[in-house]
Amino acid sequence: MSEARIDDRVLGTLHARILDWFSEHARDLPWRSATASAWEIFLSEVMSQQTPVARVEPIWREWISRWPTPFALADAPAGEAVRHWGRLGYPRRALRLHEAARAMVARHDGQVPTSYEDLLALPGVGEYTAAAVASFAHGDPQVVIDTNIRRVLVRAVEGRALPAPSLTARERAVAAAAMPSDREQANAWNAAVMELGALVCTARAPRCGDCPVLEICAWQRAGCPPDDGPARRGQAWHGTDRQVRGRILQLLRDTPSPVARDHLDTVWPQDPVKVDRCLAGLVEDGLVEPVEAGYSLPA
């Protein structure tokens, strides 16, 4: 276990300034309401994985109203979860949410589990989501580390522009050392640092003029050196399986009845072999089901 030490005076200032900033500037997201249920918070966390929060809200409202509890979602066909996922992206998350709801019914009396370990065991829940749900839904101050928190800490504490591609032991140690010792403050801290990263300490064009900890930011004091890491690999898109899979699913979502194999070629007419491969992948993933008349969302 590596340890990281942050100067007590610096730490005190970080806590006070960032928590104060958060109390003034936090967006009033519906899942931050004092009356939000653990299920509502759980849904918001999975929906927010790799997805801008602004796009989550309408889908989240739709899901909450349609499936207000784990029981409700567990009773629905998996395909309905995929259908109502719409264009939020990474539709396997919808499937895993459905599996998670069934796991909650099977193993947790239909409740969102409270321990980090039980949360982590759910499908679609990794380190980040388990810690976030523990902290935000249950008031258990686990160390939350998301892309925002990584960026804020690497700048404010380490003085670098951007974190490494994958999470390091050093970052875990810094994040743990940065947590306030008070339980309530620690939970607020998790949300506050994330919010600061999302609204001010952004990846592309940080609004340092609006930053509450500008004077003690190590990156600022170092003169804002540019990222020294290797160039990031851009995500290819045009003509990839991802694009074709997306089109296939969009067609199936927008069609109530099964779709014939021939009709699926219309999503990528130049290459039926690619369509075959993507279809096989989607079936393998459980997102699509072969039926007599062709293909449909899973029952």
Added chain:
DNA sequence: AAGTCGTGGTG
């Protein structure tokens, strides 16, 4: 452990 998995806003 690097690759894969959607989608849309934006600087």
Added chain:
DNA sequence: TCACCAAGACT
């Protein structure tokens, strides 16, 4: 314009 990136998980 277009490459980058967004409350990651999984293999």
